[in-house]
Amino acid sequence: MKAMVLEALADVKTHPTPLSLAVVPEPAIAEGEVRLRVTRCGVCHTELDEIEGRTPPARLPVILGHQVVGTLESDGLPLMAGQALRLQKGQRVGVAWIASACGHCDYCKEGLEQYCEEGNTGTYNSPDKHLGTHTFGGYSESIVVNEAFVLRVPENLDLAATAPLLCAGITTYSPLRHWNVGPGKKVGIVGIGGLGHMGVKLAKAMGAEVIVFTTSPSKVEDAKRLGADEVVLSKDEDQMSRYAGKLHFVLDAVSAKHDINAYLNLLRVDGSLALVGAPELPLPVAAFSLIPYRRSFAGSLIGGIAETQEMLDFCGKHNIVSDIEMINIQQINEAYERLLKGDVKYRFVIDMASLKK
Ligand SMILES: [Zn+2]
Numbered sequence: 001m002k003a004m005v006l007e008a009l010a011d012v013k014t015h016p017t018p019l020s021l022a023v024v025p026e027p028a029i030a031e032g033e034v035r036l037r038v039t040r041c042g043v044c045h046t047e048l049d050e051i052e053g054r055t056p057p058a059r060l061p062v063i064l065g066h067q068v069v070g071t072l073e074s075d076g077l078p079l080m081a082g083q084a085l086r087l088q089k090g091q092r093v094g095v096a097w098i099a100s101a102c103g104h105c106d107y108c109k110e111g112l113e114q115y116c117e118e119g120n121t122g123t124y125n126s127p128d129k130h131l132g133t134h135t136f137g138g139y140s141e142s143i144v145v146n147e148a149f150v151l152r153v154p155e156n157l158d159l160a161a162t163a164p165l166l167c168a169g170i171t172t173y174s175p176l177r178h179w180n181v182g183p184g185k186k187v188g189i190v191g192i193g194g195l196g197h198m199g200v201k202l203a204k205a206m207g208a209e210v211i212v213f214t215t216s217p218s219k220v221e222d223a224k225r226l227g228a229d230e231v232v233l234s235k236d237e238d239q240m241s242r243y244a245g246k247l248h249f250v251l252d253a254v255s256a257k258h259d260i261n262a263y264l265n266l267l268r269v270d271g272s273l274a275l276v277g278a279p280e281l282p283l284p285v286a287a288f289s290l291i292p293y294r295r296s297f298a299g300s301l302i303g304g305i306a307e308t309q310e311m312l313d314f315c316g317k318h319n320i321v322s323d324i325e326m327i328n329i330q331q332i333n334e335a336y337e338r339l340l341k342g343d344v345k346y347r348f349v350i351d352m353a354s355l356k357k
């Protein structure tokens with residue numbers, strides 16, 4: 001099969017190693033697995049960790065891609081636990097970050113496979129327990145995964161714009177749900193990028209009052225278009241002080257260095273701030289940003305499989321997809337260069353038909 005492959009890691013920390021097109025053997029299907037024909041695949045900032053060598057060990061060759069959508073190639077899958085529908089050959093399906101997990105630890109039993117005690121199997125570059133090799137992601141004609149980790153994509157959603165829901169969508173949906181965002185709640189979304197733009201759409205659809213915090217005046221109009229009730233320029237102290245102690249929850253989607261205390265101070269008593277962006281350096285927290293208001297400072301990682309399906313169904317019901325820019329697979333290296341500069345509104349998605357060119 002044709003795939004876009006990371007064949008060797010160049011000794012560079014400053015520049016992503018380019019991916020290249022290759023023909024690789026199609027993985028065999030083990031018991032309980034199915035094959036998907038990949039039609040679209042989202043491009044994620046996290047992949048830069050692989051190609052810049054920050055997530056060792058890279059098991060070469062690496063085929064990236066963890067926002068995979070396509071059609072099911074195999075016939076008649078067994079029922080997924082707790083689901084009424086039986087997946088059919090040709091059905092629109094997706095695969096997110098988790099390709100498999102132990103299924104018997106406390107967290108897996110609670111549907112929290114993202115925190116599996118034995119460590120879940122990632123969609124790419126994870127040891128493959130069946131084949132003894134490693135898993136391959138979605139930058140490819142096809143992908144093989146555990147059938148229980150395949151998700152149904154609602155019929156009304158555009159397949160390409162659905163791909164980023166499998167990463168940015170669930171990463172923001174899970175904490176919004178966990179901290180009970182809904183009607184009567186004031187929610188802050190910090191940063192408008194791949195994650196933040198989904199946070200705004202989802203929090204708004206959940207019925208919350210949404211206040212976006214951004215450093216860029218150029219993003220004000222776009223934040224309103226996405227559904228924000230108010231947009232605050234975070235460098236403007238007067239604007240920030242209007243929301244001091246007012247918010248029930250803050251979702252922080254910024255991965256650059258920033259003053260976390262400025263956002264903790266926006267929380268009401270018992271309010272929580274959850275990080276989904278991942279700044280490289282520690283964020284200093286002042287004790288008195290937390291103590292006087294019994295505030296919580298937290299983090300959140302993607303979501304479990306049942307919750308990811310719940311998120312897709314929620315998006316189907318509310319007609320929510322990601323804002324995307326479609327590219328051909330031959331443009332992937334250029335797309336990473338643009339990602340590094342934050343130059344995308346708001347996620348790249350690869351048209352996998354371009355693999356045939
Ligand atoms: Zn991702």
Ligand SMILES: [Zn+2]
Binds near residue numbers: 102103104105115117
């Ligand atoms: Zn587990």
